[in-house]
Amino acid sequence: MTFRYAIFAILVFATPARADEPAAHEHHADSAEPLGTVHFANTCAPSQSAAFDHAVALLHSFGYERAENAFNAVAVAEPRCAMAYWGVAMSNYHPVWGPQSPAEFERGQAAARKARDLAPADDRERAYVDAIGAFYIESAPRPHPERVQAFAAAMSKLAASYPNDDEAQIFNALAILGVAYNSKPDKTYARQKQAATILQHELATHPQHPGVAHYMIHSFDYPELAPLALDAARAYAKIAPASPHALHMPSHIFTRLGLWHDSIASNKAAAATAERLARETHPGTTPFDGLHAMDYLEYAYLQIADDDGAKAIADRVAQATSFDAPTSTAGYALAAVPARYALERRAWKEAAALTMKPSTFPWDNAPQTEAIVQFARAIGAARSGDGATARAAIERLTAIETALRKQPGFDWAAQVKVQRLAAEGWLAYAEKKNEEALARLNEAADLEDTTDKHPVTPGAVLPAREQLADLLRELGQPRLALAAYERSLQAAPERYNSLFGAAQAAHEAGDRKRETELRAQLAKLCAGSSSARARLANAH
Numbered sequence: 001m002t003f004r005y006a007i008f009a010i011l012v013f014a015t016p017a018r019a020d021e022p023a024a025h026e027h028h029a030d031s032a033e034p035l036g037t038v039h040f041a042n043t044c045a046p047s048q049s050a051a052f053d054h055a056v057a058l059l060h061s062f063g064y065e066r067a068e069n070a071f072n073a074v075a076v077a078e079p080r081c082a083m084a085y086w087g088v089a090m091s092n093y094h095p096v097w098g099p100q101s102p103a104e105f106e107r108g109q110a111a112a113r114k115a116r117d118l119a120p121a122d123d124r125e126r127a128y129v130d131a132i133g134a135f136y137i138e139s140a141p142r143p144h145p146e147r148v149q150a151f152a153a154a155m156s157k158l159a160a161s162y163p164n165d166d167e168a169q170i171f172n173a174l175a176i177l178g179v180a181y182n183s184k185p186d187k188t189y190a191r192q193k194q195a196a197t198i199l200q201h202e203l204a205t206h207p208q209h210p211g212v213a214h215y216m217i218h219s220f221d222y223p224e225l226a227p228l229a230l231d232a233a234r235a236y237a238k239i240a241p242a243s244p245h246a247l248h249m250p251s252h253i254f255t256r257l258g259l260w261h262d263s264i265a266s267n268k269a270a271a272a273t274a275e276r277l278a279r280e281t282h283p284g285t286t287p288f289d290g291l292h293a294m295d296y297l298e299y300a301y302l303q304i305a306d307d308d309g310a311k312a313i314a315d316r317v318a319q320a321t322s323f324d325a326p327t328s329t330a331g332y333a334l335a336a337v338p339a340r341y342a343l344e345r346r347a348w349k350e351a352a353a354l355t356m357k358p359s360t361f362p363w364d365n366a367p368q369t370e371a372i373v374q375f376a377r378a379i380g381a382a383r384s385g386d387g388a389t390a391r392a393a394i395e396r397l398t399a400i401e402t403a404l405r406k407q408p409g410f411d412w413a414a415q416v417k418v419q420r421l422a423a424e425g426w427l428a429y430a431e432k433k434n435e436e437a438l439a440r441l442n443e444a445a446d447l448e449d450t451t452d453k454h455p456v457t458p459g460a461v462l463p464a465r466e467q468l469a470d471l472l473r474e475l476g477q478p479r480l481a482l483a484a485y486e487r488s489l490q491a492a493p494e495r496y497n498s499l500f501g502a503a504q505a506a507h508e509a510g511d512r513k514r515e516t517e518l519r520a521q522l523a524k525l526c527a528g529s530s531s532a533r534a535r536l537a538n539a540h
Helices: 008-014 046-060 064-077 082-091 102-117 123-138 144-161 166-181 190-203 210-219 226-239 244-248 250-256 260-281 288-303 307-318 328-344 348-352 367-383 387-404 412-430 434-450 464-474 478-491 496-508 512-526 532-539
Strands: none
Touching (some): 064 082, 082 123, 166 190, 244 260, 260 288, 367 412
């Protein structure tokens, strides 16, 4: 199958509204809040149409809390509106994020039951209610991935039954992506391409629909596919600039392509908007989607050797003590930002001293977040000669890995195994066990190649193959190191440490031509940065 999405930006900005299209709604009493163009036909009171469309627009940009509140407001205004309760149930189901909290599941299940009890007379609306009921009611005792599949099967049937219902097609694409994110990695990306095909069809008539652009980005959020979503990434923030998530999502593709300045601009806007909304709805808290944007910001700043920018983000994250929603997304950023700041700068003792902060965060709810801190501690300690701390951190990583094997959904256990193997490799190297060190880091790199990136993260805290290349250089094998760096750059392009290491390896291997190319690429990457790392790159 050949994908052609270069027309996305042209359609978004050049396609006029058709005369036969439903009237566009601004989705909010305050028409200054642009969230894209959505119209979800339903049998509820016409007076609630604009409010309902606003809630659906929030839902398509994963503004789940605000969407739930908006659907509840519709339900208060019209208690017999079954689709309002459908919306509440949908707002508590997060297809590509992973299992919801027990409280979210309880609210979603209650809403799904209320929608079913209201028994909508319209067959199409009943199909929507039955689809979300397949997740919350019929399959409730089953593991989360099976419930995701039950919802997707019901949405597929609904979309086939109502081929002219654009919302059915778009939510069907999202349901397919939910199955993809809750299944074992498939490097053919068959489900993602299936979703993208549906979205491409919808794009022609709905160029300003937030879900089309948003889910296209999720479909192609992989190194091999990312170029196909660049137009969608550039369009989405313009479609729904009132949504923090819409402002942030383009950076998923920018990160895959190494477009660091674009990522920085995207996430600055996302964090600022998230913080503004949090001041209005949860005063005194740090928003979880703001933290998510800051993790992507931290990653981008570090790749261009803007260590001052990276430190400013790390300091902001360190000051967070109260949260609008203590989600695993927030926890991931709280753990990853300080770990990245220390490890990317090769500040080994700083990494070894990291702790779980703040103490107010419920770390036990997401063991994969603690694993990031333990990974940083293990690497930092092993590389600074503190064997005891490294061994203790590795023991904790082993326990976390074991616990995560029991969790449904995304395979976090494999991600933690990669971290454990890499840490064991560096500890073995510190103990002069070079063959064991190479074996562990080779195993870590090969395993990481088989995994997929979760959307919560811009990328591995330290790519395993980059670490393998670092070890090969230290073992005096520059040609093998250069090959490993080059391979790592294919999956994570424009990374400072991979480029810097590759240039050094090329120099040590006597490959002057490749060294010159890499030095030029590195100098361009660091242009405008004045940090010690930038000066070091340019000094060579």
